[in-house]
Amino acid sequence: MSDNMRENLFYEQKNGYDVIDTAERIALEEFCEGYKNYLDAARTERLAVKEAVRLAEEAGFVPYTYGMEVKPGMKLYRNNRGKSLLLAVIGKKSLAEGINIAAAHIDAPRLDLKQIPLHEDSEFAYFRTHYYGGIKKYQWLTVPLELHGVVSLKNGESVEISIGREEGDPQFCITDVLPHLAKDQLSKGAMDIIAAEKMNILLGSIPYDDEGSDRVKLAIMSMLHDSYGITEEDFLSAEIQAVPAYNTRDIGLDRSFVGGYGHDDRVCSYCELKAIIDTNEPERTAVCILADKEEIGSEGTSGMQSQAFECFVEDLCDAQGVKLRHCFANSFCLSADVCNAYDPMFAEISEKRSNAKANYGMGILKFTGRGGKGGTNDADAETVGKLRKIFDDHNVVWQMGTLGKVDQGGGGTVALFMSRRNIATIDAGVPVLSMHAPFELVSKFDTYMTYKGVKAVYDN
Ligand code: MN
Ligand code: MN
Secondary structure (H helix, E strand, O other), rough: HHHHHHHHHHHOOOOHHHHHHHHHHHHHHHHHHHHHHHHHHHOOHHHHHHHHHHHHHHHOEOOOOOOOOOOOOOOEEEEOOEEEEEEEEEOOOOOOHHHEEEEEOOOOOOOEEEEEEEEOOOEEEEEEEEOEEEEOOHOOOOOEEEEEEEEEEOOOOOEEEOOOOOOOOOEEEEEOOOOOHHHHOOOOOOOOOOOOOHOOOOEEEEEEOOOOOHHHHHHHHHHHHHHHOOOOHHHHHEEEEEEEEOOOOOOOOOOEEEEEHHHHHHHHHHHHHHHHOOOOOOEEEEEEEEEEEHHHOOOOOOOOOHHHHHHHHHHHHHOOHHHHHHHHHOOEEEEOEEEEEEOHHHHHHHOOOOOOOOOOOOOEEOOOEEEEEEEOOOOHHHHHHHHHHHHHHOOOOEOOOOOOOOOOOOEOOOOHHOOOOOOOEEEEEEEEEEEOOOOOOEEEHHHHHHHHHHHHHHHH
């Protein structure tokens, strides 16, 4: 009797693999094969947009321009400057009844080249960098790197740079001190193991065959000129990023994890993208946001604080004679971003019972923030209740999570900026191990359940 009472009254979670059948196990493996291909292509936010547009167009999405007729079932997208993407499947109901949104980000921590990056020191040529997002700088030493980006020329043309991804391409790296001579370095705090100004990427060492100065720099610049037609001055108007050159791989003998660079938050971006691609004639309009600049505060025209989102939805509303503010007031948003997965090796940073765990499903965070819930959206109980119902109705395995122990640190997502628009918003996404490291891990099970979770919201 008391066992029955426990079952009825207590909240217990089960390992996800204990609650799914064989068909779902096959489905999740297949889903993650697609994700691995996407992550290998989406090395930067620009490349993520490109890959997402390719997949969306394949599925029948067309670019939306103001004035186009907007009818139920239409699949539309707007490419915001090649750096963020908005997609919509128009619902049967009027936009006045609100839309179902999932918002992920496609930027990830990385090393940006400085605007005057190229220099020579002791007959080595280097690119100077400025790190982007919250990284532990020491993790980025001795990691193979590839370079991607654009150089905008004065004549208006854009040159795309990509070195290191293709088989046979050279790659790059930042060097570190040998342990034999690291007495001084290892006595420093981890923050100071490498100074940001020493995060220089080694480019080459063979001098140009002449008698002048900076002969290695000249040799490297001459190679760049041959390949891309650029001069040193052109770096002034370039955005070039160095990102880890690791290929996405299964991790573990049982292959239960996917290892790769940039899971935060390309994993949620892929789940969303697949969910909207698989959404046909929904009741309410489904909107998928792939945002830029989340890692630096969602600023800029391609970040979630930009009006680009309002412009897109207002254009759709105009086509139906609906006021944007009425649409927003009735809308629902999953801020689809990763959370931290409980790591037994670092148990001290988490409160185990409240932390999201790998293989326990999509992680829902009622709030993020830091300290006494500072800087968070903190979804209301009604929003969480609504989501519980949707997930239960659609067999989504999910868990409530929290960002580590209280007072251990903290962070935020785009949820804050969505809720400022008067949109009911909640954080939801894939738990990640080693978040913001050059090589992060996600569980395949949780990745698939996040897809199912977003799909359930779109279908609701
Ligand atoms: Mn994130
Ligand atoms: Mn992040």
